[in-house]
Amino acid sequence: xxxFRGQTLSWQIVNGAIELALHRDPCNEIGSLTLDELERFAxxxxxxxxxxxxxxxxxxxKAGFSAGADLRELFLRGQEMxxxxxxxxxxxxLERIHAVMNALDAAPLxxxxxxxxxxxxxxxxxxxxxxxIIADRMARFCFPGLRLGLIPGFGGIPRLKRDLxxxxxxxxxxxxxxxxxxxxxxxxxxxxxxAEGEALRVxxxxxxxxxxxxxxxxxxxxxxxxxxxxxxxxxxINIFCDLYSRPAVEEGLRRFVENEGVQPYLP
Amino acid sequence: MPxxxxxxxxxxxxxxxxxxxxxxxxxxxxDDFFKTLGIDSLQALDLLTRLESHFRIELPDYELQGVSDFxxxxxxxxxxx
Numbered sequence: 001x002x003x004f005r006g007q008t009l010s011w012q013i014v015n016g017a018i019e020l021a022l023h024r025d026p027c028n029e030i031g032s033l034t035l036d037e038l039e040r041f042a043x044x045x046x047x048x049x050x051x052x053x054x055x056x057x058x059x060x061x062k063a064g065f066s067a068g069a070d071l072r073e074l075f076l077r078g079q080e081m082x083x084x085x086x087x088x089x090x091x092x093x094l095e096r097i098h099a100v101m102n103a104l105d106a107a108p109l110x111x112x113x114x115x116x117x118x119x120x121x122x123x124x125x126x127x128x129x130x131x132x133i134i135a136d137r138m139a140r141f142c143f144p145g146l147r148l149g150l151i152p153g154f155g156g157i158p159r160l161k162r163d164l165x166x167x168x169x170x171x172x173x174x175x176x177x178x179x180x181x182x183x184x185x186x187x188x189x190x191x192x193x194x195a196e197g198e199a200l201r202v203x204x205x206x207x208x209x210x211x212x213x214x215x216x217x218x219x220x221x222x223x224x225x226x227x228x229x230x231x232x233x234x235x236x237i238n239i240f241c242d243l244y245s246r247p248a249v250e251e252g253l254r255r256f257v258e259n260e261g262v263q264p265y266l267p
Numbered sequence: 268m269p270x271x272x273x274x275x276x277x278x279x280x281x282x283x284x285x286x287x288x289x290x291x292x293x294x295x296x297x298d299d300f301f302k303t304l305g306i307d308s309l310q311a312l313d314l315l316t317r318l319e320s321h322f323r324i325e326l327p328d329y330e331l332q333g334v335s336d337f338x339x340x341x342x343x344x345x346x347x348x
Contacts, residue, residue, distance in 0.1 A: 027309070063309050118309060138316050142328075177327040178312065180319050 001044045002051070006037040011044070017054040017207040018045075018109075027063040030122045030154075031070030035097055042103040049109060053215055054207035057104075057130060058114040058200050065115040065139070066123020069153070075253040087245050094153050094237045097122075101155045105129040105228050108219035110210040114203035115139045116196075120178070125154035128163070131222065134206065135181045135190045136199040142178035148252035153240040158232035164188055270348065275322075276341035282321055283314065283337070296338040318344060 003012045008024035020041060022028040030038075045055075059065045078086040104111060104126075113127035116136030124141050127133050143152050151157060151173070160169045168187040172179065184190040194202040210218065243249060270278075276296055284291040287304045294303060301307070306314065312328065318340075319326055324347040334340055 118312065137320070138313060140312055140316060175327065175329065177329055180316050180325070182320075183325060 002048065004040065004044070006040070008034040009037050009041065011041055011048075013048065013052055015204070015208065016052055016211050017056055017204065018048050018052045020055065020057045022057070022059040022066060023061060025061070026067075027061050027118055028059055028066035028123060029070040029072075030066065030068065030097070030126075031073040032093070034070070035093065035100070038100045039096065042100045045103065045107060049107065053109060053211040053218070055104075055107060055109050055111045056114055056200070056203045056207055057111070057126065058203065059116070062117070064117025064123070065113070065119040066126060067118050068121025068123050071148070071253055072257050075250075075257045078250060078253070083245060087241055090244050091237065091241050094240060097154050098233055098237065101125065101129045102228055102230070102233070105159075105226070108215070108222065110207070110218060110222070112203045112206055114199040116199050121145060121152060122154045125152055125156040125159070128156060128159040131226065132191045132206065133189060134192045134194055134199050134203045135184060136194050137181055137196050139181045139184070139199075140178040141172075141184050141189065142176070143172050144176045146173065146176050148256060149246060149249040150243050150252075151236070151240055153236065155233050155236065157236055158229040161232070162227070162229055272341055272345045275345050275348070276337060278321065279318065279337055279341055279344070282317060286314070286317060294337065296341070297336050299335045300337055300340070301335050322348060324348060
């Protein structure tokens with residue numbers, strides 16, 4: 001499928017680059033519907049690769065790239081069933097989204113995340129599967145999971161370990177604080193900084209540049225420098241599911257979902 | 268020499284007025300900025316990013332937990348200058 005317009009995301013080929021746009025209100029929270037459409041994209045990707053040399057993932061939502069997993073859905077689904085069934089459901093969801101993330105990670109194209117605003121949790125993890133992160137000056141990166149009693153679950157920790165120094169990862173995870181774009185570039189997370197509202201334009205310029213190279217050479221170079229940490233990714237799912245089964249997580253999710261204050265996104 | 272707290276406070280009020288398009292004279296140091304500026308937590312993160320950029324500091328967002336007035340915000344920033 002060369003073009004797709006879904007409820008949470010869309011894709012098309014523009015000047016030899018696949019552009020995957022996220023557009024779910026309010027800030028691209030990733031739940032079942034987004035996962036269904038991401039799986040659809042991952043299935044279509046091999047058919048798109050012959051016509052494109054790059055993939056750009058971006059958001060059309062004003063608030064940001066993505067606020068991460070749909071915590072409201074996670075909480076409400078958990079309320080509808082016994083704990084054992086809820087944990088099984090979470091594991092199935094994680095295995096499915098890991099399959100999508102791994103497919104994007106391994107795609108033989110140069111992949112670029114063009115991010116702005118809130119790039120939190122699962123949204124941050126989606127950016128981390130890309131080869132290059134280009135960030136708007138107002139982007140913020142955060143893994144707030146620990147305040148809910150969880151670790152990142154969409155492959156974030158193994159991919160952070162692949163890309164960054166351990167001290168920076170500990171700072172991100174253990175404080176739950178958000179990093180601005182200057183800090184993110186300083187630690188090696190962000191490749192290029194764009195002016196406000198210009199991340200997609202800068203990503204398109206970068207996609208145009210990488211399109212000058214032989215695709216087989218690009219694919220060989222990428223496979224050589226960017227191994228996928230499959231074993232650690234499996235471990236992450238196991239740890240996440242162990243933590244999810246604890247009562248503290250249910251309480252953390254309840255606090256977040258029922259919070260009507262103005263500061264729920266401040267860790 | 269670092270700027271005084273009053274100077275820092277003044278810069279915060281100017282920046283908030285400019286970005287959120289609120290008349291500067293309507294903002295006072297003890298205002299609840301969530302109410303005065305009509306912002307939510309996502310917009311507060313936007314304000315934080317602009318403040319970090321303006322003052323060339325890092326201000327961990329957990330230091331803003333429970334902070335809602337400009338004067339306390341200025342003291343948090345002052346401690347990082």
